[in-house]
Amino acid sequence: MNDFTIWDMAQGLLLSARWTVLLSLIAFVGGGLVGGLLLVLRLSAGAKVQAMIRLYSEIFQGTPLLMQLFLGFFGLPMLGIEVSPWLAASVTLTLYTGAYLVDIWRGCVEAIPRGQWQAAASLGMSHGQQLRLVIWPQAMRIATAPTVGFLVQVVKSTALASIIGFTELTKAGSMLTNAVFQPFIIYSMVAALYFAMCFPLTWYSRVLERKQGLALKR
């Protein structure tokens, strides 16, 4: 039964980790686009649109990601839209990531003193120009550290896609466990691979935070 060596198992897991990386990238890029778009809308659109965006991010932040995945994966076919685990996981994680990013980034924009907007307006800039040329470059410096930190949560969240049958790292670990009954070693290796993806991000976000702290003191 055990013709799999530890090396074979590690290799299999490493290959499936590619899907975790890819799903994380999709969620992050997609979520970044959604978050960015909603941020611009929140800063410039009317009260109704703003309230809707707030509702969106509260719903996605206030409910378990698992429920969102279930609704996406089992719900869309009910509406006549066939979805693969791939598509369901990508779309749900994108919306989930976007809901958090819009909040993180809004906080950063609000941290920029009001006077900066007023100064830009007094130079005759339009609202869009004020945001793009004056506010955003400053907000981005504050935003990088928490954004990279949040990326860790995104990578960890992709593990949930295994529950709807998407074969990424966690699912590969379960499948391997069923084939060669060595759960202790296999799940340790799975955890180690996630750690190898997440820890550099955590560390980098820490470094950015420290740098920013120094810049603010100066």
Place this chain on the structure above:
Amino acid sequence: MLSLPPIDWLAPKYLNWMLWGVLETLFLSLLVALAATVFGLLLAALRDSRRRVLSLAALAYQTVFRNTPLLVQLLFWYFGASSLLPAQAVEWLNTPRALTLAAGWTLPWPSFEFIAGLFGLSLYSASFIAEEIRAGIRGVPFGQRQAAAALGLSGWQAMRWVILPQALRIALPPLFGQYMNVVKNTSLTMAIGVVELSYTSRQIETETLKTFQAFGVATLFYIAIIVAIELVLQQLRQGRWAPVGVGRR
């Protein structure tokens, strides 16, 4: 054009299942929140210990638990760690039994799934809660320590009576944010077979094929629990219900 299915409510039987799931979710969340807070306080104390070995051990613990997915941790405890336990221990944990209390009341023994879920969730959440508590402690001005020392309080007394009550007040909002995460995270225990809200909603969906009703109602229950926690936080912050020393100025 999308073809919407006709609205068809869940039968009372299924709503009843769902309510049991809600109770299980609440019970599990409460136990996890308690255990993780106690362990989180301990971790925070270790991290700020003057003994380097202790603070490094706590840091290593937090780094590992915060940088791996909760789902993998749960699978690890349920399948991985239990495979290392002696066979008799697993059998003992798996046998259903009841704890007989006085006056004929019995307390059903929790399933092995429940124990593994409680254990894994608590260890994971503690690593986050410890960080919120530490931030709270850092937020108390240094002068408070000096004032406590000037009054002749020992280090431990100063912590217990001066620093911690203020630190907890500062940490209250992020701490409650963590409790909300705990509630949301209990949904993952369905993957190891804990019959909580997500598990029952999945079961109902399989049996009735009423996808939106099953997951929709479950989602609403989660929202209700999160909103309730938010309301408790607001009450606490306004100083109501607060015991003397916590939450009051």
